[in-house]
Amino acid sequence: MAVDPGMVDTILGTFRGMARELKEAGNDSDDARECFSALETMERLALEMDDLGAYSTKLSVDGLFTDFSTAYGRALASNSSVDGDSSDDQLMANTLKSYEDALNDLKSKPSAAHLVPVLQEVVDKGKSGLSYPLFLKECEEKGLFLGLDSPRVGPTIQYDIYCARISFRPVDRELYERQLEAYQDLVNRSAFGYPDPVEWEITRQKLEWEYEPRQILWKAIEDRWDRMLDMVQDWVDSFCSFAPHDERWCGMGGVNSRAQTMKNIQRTQECEPGMLQVREEIFQEYFDLSWNDIFIHPTFLNQQENGLLWYSDQAIDFIREVHEIMHPGARPDSDMISRAEKQHNSKAYVRQDRATAEAMTPMPFPEFLNTIEWA
Structure with a gap:
């Protein structure tokens, strides 16, 4: 690029x-x-x-x-x-x-x-x-x-901070705020108000190297608990009457489509609990986090509080309840299946206060320049 x-x-x-x-x-x-x-x-x-x-x-x-x-x-x-x-x-x-x-x-x-x-x-x-x-x-x-x-990057760093803020990326925002502080310090120390380009480049890279492990860790934890939530939801949904018509399991078409669909459903019902246990063990080993730790972790709270989480709070509570009985060979009872079907049909699993793409789309940089002091 x-x-x-x-x-x-x-x-x-x-x-x-x-x-x-x-x-x-x-x-x-x-x-x-x-x-x-x-x-x-x-x-x-x-x-x-x-x-x-x-x-x-x-x-x-x-x-x-x-x-x-x-x-x-x-x-x-x-x-x-x-x-x-x-x-x-x-x-x-x-x-x-x-x-x-x-x-x-x-x-x-x-x-x-x-x-x-x-x-x-x-x-x-x-x-x-x-x-x-x-x-x-x-x-x-x-x-x-x-x-x-000299790099005139003060306004561009402020724009980075703004973009990180409206897209709810706290680690990135902290990095850019540190960069702006360091850049302004170089400006203040310069006799002419222009930072030395070499000194700024070294400063910028040091900060990026410092924050890169945290950025990677944040994303890694986020991706893994997100998948585990889906696995629990998929497992309970696979027992519902709508499962044979759901795109998560539907076959690709043809004479064997129905048979393939039922095979996919059976695989979810029988294999998902064991695969989830393996994921939880890896999650614990790599990040020292348990299933219950997910719901108090900054990555989860950030998504929940800012409307980034797909699942509603009601759906999260239901997922946690399903997780308690999700073991190899287990099967949800009729009441739990009925509640899963009701939640699916009413789409109550979808968070209603989700952040919109429009709200998270940054204004163009030229327009942003009119909102800050940069001269």
């Missing part, structure tokens, strides 16, 4: 334009070829990587921005069509045009609004009448070039 093409266009748009100018001018100097090579590397990395922050940091750490700009300046200076006495003026004009083109491109993309301010400062500095050497000196001393290279 590649980095988002729209964001790659934002980052590389200026460099593509500068490279295009060299080609159109017929500049085939070694310096021009160095520009093309640096741009090709940046394009290749965009296809190989999938994280925007890591990609931007990689370009900065490997010095690709600097390599391209330095070679570009030499390529223009060596161009025979540029008079030696006016090379600085030409460099200033070309550089300013490239920055202005990039700025206009950013302004046309709402999702890049948070990237505009620092580039606007560079353009304003270029229009102030400074010579090219003084322009470079001023931008360097005021940290503007650092600002261009």
